[in-house]
Amino acid sequence: MTADKICWQVIADGQYRLSGSLDRDTVPAFWHQRKQWMPHNQQLTLDLADLSRVDSAGMVMLLHLCQHLKQTGSCVILHNVPKQLKTLFRLSHIEPMLAACME
Numbered sequence: 001m002t003a004d005k006i007c008w009q010v011i012a013d014g015q016y017r018l019s020g021s022l023d024r025d026t027v028p029a030f031w032h033q034r035k036q037w038m039p040h041n042q043q044l045t046l047d048l049a050d051l052s053r054v055d056s057a058g059m060v061m062l063l064h065l066c067q068h069l070k071q072t073g074s075c076v077i078l079h080n081v082p083k084q085l086k087t088l089f090r091l092s093h094i095e096p097m098l099a100a101c102m103e
Helices: 027-032 056-071 083-091 095-101
Strands: 007-012 015-022 043-047 051-054 075-079
Touching: 015 056, 027 056, 051 056, 051 083, 056 075, 056 083, 056 095, 075 095, 083 095
Parallel strands: 015 043, 015 051, 043 075
Antiparallel strands: 007 015
């Protein structure tokens, strides 16, 4: 079975969409290429509505992404967070840390 590819799209200035499967099969290569897609906006919104699958590896990648962007002075908003991902956040007891950046 081939993994769904992760797709990073620029929607508008400061607005991005992440789609596809964000899981242990796709995250390593995608994160390795982050210099090609990593945003540099002061404020950005990341729409997650088109994610077809998210597992714990995908959740950790999103956490690393948010941490990295905050360290560079960016404000990150996660928009349309899938129910599956919200459940992972809650089960991992990290939902309170992300409450400020979820819409």
